[in-house]
Amino acid sequence: MGTIALMILAALIIGYSKTALGGLAVVSVAIFATILPAKESTAAILTLLIVGDVVACWHYRRDGDWSLIRRLLPAIVIGLALGSAFLRIVNDHTLKLSIGIVILVLVAVQLWLKTRAGERMSTAHEHPVAAWSAGTGVGFTxxxxxxxxAVMALYLSAAGIEKRRFVGTNAWFFLIVNLIKVPFSVGLGLMHWRDLGRAAALSPAILIGALLGYATIKRISQAHFDIAVLLTSAVAAAGLLLRA
Known part of the structure; x- marks a missing residue:
């Protein structure tokens, strides 16, 4: 498959992930990492993700849970700063391996909690330590x-919120986070004007993917959605481990 076709496929997946299953976006990250140098791919994918965030926020403009978003945001900057520092000292292999393992552990913990709790909703996500840990983890990863x-999906899954509210909260949260990341990426010398042009050219594919994701959410049951969230988180972790 040619480079342009791979980029279009990655854009479709980003659009779909932003309005349906967030963990799938890591597949697009992997695609871009195979066709561009590692550092260049980071900025290239960020611009596409922001386009996807804007589309998703339009679809779910009334569905964000701002109490959850406010709970997580203060720790984001800490995670971003730690991530920026970590990027300067660690190699790609160690980075991908460690993040993949962490996500797999989180999936296992979430499965265990669901098995133990049954139908009773856990309130562990409301604890300040959980919120700061999740926020820092999201910023870092x-x-x-x-x-x-995948990290955010697991936190929202633990919160037990309804699927539309889940996707809306995820959309608004990552629009804010990805916009915050832009100065960090510019400061690291990763983002260039060509990334904006590429994002504009691929925007139609992102929109098509987003519409497909929106149609999926309207038809999928809550139980199947919860299972899909865990499965896509596991796929995200496996993708990172395979890239390591």
Whole structure:
């Protein structure tokens, strides 16, 4: 498959992930990492993710849970700063391996909690330690590998919120986070004007993917959505481990 076709496929997946299953975005990250140099791919994918965020926020403009977003945001900057520092000292292999393992552990913990709790909703996500840990983890993983969708999905899954509210909260949260990341990426010398042109050219594919994702959410049951969230998080982790 040619480079342009791969970029279009990655854009379609980003659009779909932003309006349906966030963990799938890591597949697009992997695609871009195979066709561009590692550092260049980081900025290239960030611009596409922001386009996807804008589209998703339009679809779910009334569905964000701002109490959850406010709970997580203060720790984001800490995670972004740690991620920026980590990028300067660690190699790609160690980075991808560690993040992939962490996500797999989180999936296993979430499965265990669901088995133990049954139908009773856990309130562990409301604890300040959980919120600060999740926020820092999201900031760190999004800065280092654009792989925070799986971490955020697991946190929202633990919160037990309804699927539309889940996707809306995820959309608004990552629009804010990815915009915050832009100065960090510019400061690291990763983002250039050509990334904006590429994002503009691929925007139609992102929109098509977003519409497909929106149609999926309207038809999928809550139980199947919860299972899909865990499965895509596991796929995200496996993708990072295979790239390591």
């Amino acid at each position: 999004t800065m280092t590998a654009n792989a925070a969708g």
